Amino acid sequence: MALPARWSKNAEVTDSTGETMEIQMGPSHPASHGTIKFNLKLDGEQIVDCDIEVGYLHRGFEKMCEQGTWTQCFPYTDRLNYASPCINNVGFALAVERLLGVTAPERCQYARVIMSEVHRLADHLTCLGMAAGELGAQSVMFYMMEAREFLYDLVEAVTGARLTVTWCRAGGIARDLPADLDARIALAFSHLDGILSDCDKLLSRNRVFIDRMADIGVMAADEAISYGLSGPLLRAAGVAYDVRKAHPYLVYDRFEFEIPTGEKGDNYDRFNVRFQEMYQSKRIIEQAMRSLPEGPIALDDPRIVLPSKERVYNSIEGLMNHFKLIMEGIKVPAGEVYQSVEGSNGELGFYVVSDGSGRPYRVRVRPPCFLGMGALSRMLVGHMIADIVATFGMINMIGGECDR
């Protein structure tokens, strides 16, 4: 991969010979989770310049979406931010529904909110757990992975899978929430509460942790906005921008929740923001479960939603309907739409262009952690190699989303 043109212009170097060392960290490195290459220019331990190479997990998501039908894109969306697949599903489903001009039924919207927040919890647990583990807090990593296992049990009960859920469809969801969801959530939360409390005590006032995280990787508000950062990275800098509040979707405007913000925009603030967001996600899930309405989980529209299997096997109309929707795809009217949802890394946007046929013309994913990686070199210059681990951990780069 060619190095940037600016590589030859050194930042200030203190070495007596003026020499810097060029070293590559990655793409497979035990302390960075995800395939990323850091081309580092070092003056001793200090980073003089840093060029970041992404793209090792590029699988041609956008090209593949153009090859199949609209419904066939949903499995691809699972594999974007694979730590929170429901959020990706929901984003794409909402984009297609806006192009179709329909709104999913109430129960479906509540269910989507519940699962989005469950996945946000899982993603934050993954991010903080792995970041803590990479810094040496192994216990915290295992505790958070344990908490995540309870959430994955919940996800499996609802969607049938732990990671590749493919749960949303245009106009609804594939499977209804199980009848004992209340009990399952209560069980998961009972473990989660204890674990979050333990991890809080282990890390938030921990001298070593604070030394490694505070004032490292600072990105202040103005610069963060210019770099297109959103989500916890932007909120850590003090900007209270959350897509769920600024441009509400689904039924988020019916719930009471806060947006935790930081002050300095350093790694410690990012950690705290993600940690507090977990409590807010729990609040949303509890409120949604209390007011979950009964009703259908998908629209009753033969142009969009597959008919029930009884109708498919027992009537010729059902069979034809099923056949047309599967073979030709949902006919989405021509047009374009940009739908943003609040992913766990920030604003996840789907810019979808339709030409009126059953296949998408263009599906663009606006990946929040791609921007985070773009800003990462700015955050790292002047710090030391060990700070890469902390900062990169807090960016929560998920390869599937960054590279698509």
Added chain:
Amino acid sequence: MLLDQLKERFGADLVAAESARDEETIVIVRERALEVMRALRDEEAFAFDFLADLTAVDWPARTPRFDVVYHLHSIKRGHRLRVKVATGEPEPSVTSVTELWKSADWFERECYDMFGIHFEGHPDLRRILMYDSFEGHPLRKDYPVNRRQPMIPETDPILNPLRPSR
């Protein structure tokens, strides 16, 4: 409302302006793109401080072929706008907006990588997702999804480096 303000302010620089599905879209003249975007960022009424997305759409049957699509958000004011700039063969290019929003840096690199659109004034325009010796621009409609790439020589950092050592 926003569209009226935009039409009044930019007049002839707008090729088209429309509102659909609660979203406003304007198409601007390629040569004036940078000035229009600078005004959109700096003027109080618009205050588009956040470049949410920058991508392109390939319409091979149309001339000009590409639409470079910018999604501008205003965190301050809360409104959003889609801006399109058309550019076409033989050498599609638009002016880079990296001096306005730093997020444009990587977005434009990806757009160049996937579509082959050149961004004039970009400080460091090279591929980002694909490897350097990749041939072609994959998201173009005339790039077949199952096209194979030539084998590239194996690189060894000492014996056959991809980049020259000092």
